[in-house]
Amino acid sequence: MSMSGDRDTAARLRVGILGAGPVTQAIHLPTLARLSDDFEVRVVMDVDAATAETVARRAGAAFTTRAEDVFSDPTVDVVVICSPSQFHAGQVIAACRAGVKAILCEKPFAMTAAEASEIAEVSEQTGVPIIVGAMHVFDPAWLAAQAEWGALTETSHTIRSSVVIPPNAQFEDLATDIVSRPSSPPSDDTGVEAVVRAVTGGIMGLAIHDLPLIRQFLPSFADLEVLRAELASPWGYVVSGTASGKVVHLQAVTTNTWAPEWTLEVIGDDQSLHVTFTPSYVQGGSAVATLHSTAGSRTFGPFALSGYEAEWIALARIARGQAAPLPTVDLIDDLRFxxxxxxxxxxxxxxxxxxxx
Incomplete structure (x- = not known):
């Protein structure tokens, strides 16, 4: 790997990627290719050398099997972390200390509240801003509705998230030719702990896309009470509870459905919000958000930009000092929720x- 160059001189932001799995291959590389005026993939790291080399070749980048090579390369401006979740916190902290211009970390960016607090402290010390890859937060239709929903944050009483999608592999294979898809050994464990792992995995891996959005309508979740939590067949979850005096209902199921659907609804006495998101891996523009009230309905979207493109554009603006970093306290509270x-x-x-x- 070349170590020449300087982080302050590139017209395009140069990207180092940790983890070359399906998320990198099917989401971030296609997105960065469409944003080539702003970004250049500099290096791809994966512990599997063959995967790293093949994926890097697609982007015209160097490859390595060592995360340290990415952190120490002075030509890397932005680090995107797509490694397994248990490595996120340590790699975010290392990237901050390396002095990059910004970090995009896939969700969850930490596994515990203590890790999140440590990340916030290091980010503040180093001045390196962090974005968490919950693309719905940056979706143009969501942001357009947010600017217009007025008192719905306070007056809403019911929040529902519903996801019906096929397995990720179907979307991944449509998006690109996946190299070396990670596999999990089959498990015969059908006991209670297997159910716990499945449901909590669904919350931290799927529901987490919408939890930062839901939290905007909850002044506090200190009184959170989960009243129902079940595994949905063949895979998914049903979770219902209350927080801040509001009803929160989350449901998801993964089936071989021909018509995937991802919706978020926020309902108040005299106003409601209905958002239909494009499913994960689909680079098909923005969501469509509709505000209903006694005065009529207003619809926002679809816009040409997807949430994936919008999050990278937001990252570019933050890295270049054109926009303020996102408050780390919000990232911590999102994770704690x-x-x-x-x-x-x-x-x-x-x-x-x-x-x-």
């Missing part, structure tokens, strides 16, 4: 199984 949902769902599942037994 997700962890609280996952923990209470786990407790609810275990309690229900004990009651049945």
């Amino acid at each position: 997700a962890i609280a949902l996952a923990d209470q769902s786990s407790s609810q599942i275990r309690s229900n199984r004990k009651a049945v037994a």
Whole structure:
């Protein structure tokens, strides 16, 4: 790898990628290719050398099997972290200390609230801004509706997230020719802990796309109470509870559906919001958001930009000093909300199984 260059001189922001799995291949590389005026992929890292080399070749980039090579390369301006979740916190901290201009980390950016607090402290010390890759937060239709929904944040009483999608692999294969898809060994464990892992995995891997949006309508989640948590067949979750005096309902199921659907609804006494998002991996423009009220309905979108493109554009503006960094306190609270949902769902599942037994 070349170590020549300087982080302050590039017209385009130069990207180092940690993890060359399906998210990198099917989401970030196609997005960066469309934003080539702003970004250049400099290096791709993966612990599997063959995967790293093949994926890097597609982007015209160098490859490595060592994360340290990415952090120490002075030509890398932006680091995107797409490694397994357990490595996120350590790699975010290392990237901050390397002095890059900005970091995009896939969700969740940490596994515990303590890790999130440490990241916030290091980010503040180093001045390196962090974006978490929850693309719905940056979706142009969502942001357009947000600017117009007025008192709905305070007056809403019910929030529902519903996701019906096929397995990720179907979208990944449509998006690109996946190299070396990670595989998990089959498990015969059908006990309560297997259910707990499946449901909490769904919350931290799928529901987490919408949890930062939902949290905008909850002044506090200190009183969060999960009342129902179940595994949906063949895979998915049903989680219902209350927070800030509001009803929150999350449901998801993965099937071989021909018509995927991803919706978020926020309902108040005299106004409601209905958002239909494009599914993960689909580079098909923005969501469509509709505000309903007694005065009529207003629809926002679809816009040409997808949430993936919008998050990278936001990152570019932050890295270049054209926009303020996102408050790290919000990132921490978003993660704490997700962890609280996952923990209470786990407790609810275990309690229900004990009651049945």
